Amino acid sequence: MTGANSKDLICLNRDCPDYRKRNTGNIIKKGFNAKGNQMFNCKTCGVRFPETKGTVFYNRHLKEDQISSRR
Numbered sequence: 001m002t003g004a005n006s007k008d009l010i011c012l013n014r015d016c017p018d019y020r021k022r023n024t025g026n027i028i029k030k031g032f033n034a035k036g037n038q039m040f041n042c043k044t045c046g047v048r049f050p051e052t053k054g055t056v057f058y059n060r061h062l063k064e065d066q067i068s069s070r071r
């Protein structure tokens with residue numbers, strides 16, 4: 001069901017040196033949370049986040065929201 005590749009994931013921690021960098025190889029799969037969502041872990045900063053928060057699509061959606069709200 002999930003087509004997310006860990007290489008396409010980015011770290012959402014603003015304090016992380018690899019924040020929003022793609023294909024750095026710093027994002028690894030880290031089991032599942034209580035809801036059964038795939039969890040990922042940034043090796044650079046150690047932050048864990050669910051798949052839905054780290055996908056490229058999620059961020060693309062955010063940008064569209066920001067653009068539309070400005071106009």
Ligand SMILES: [Zn+2]
Pocket residue numbers: 011012013016017018019042043044045046047
């Ligand atoms: Zn990080």
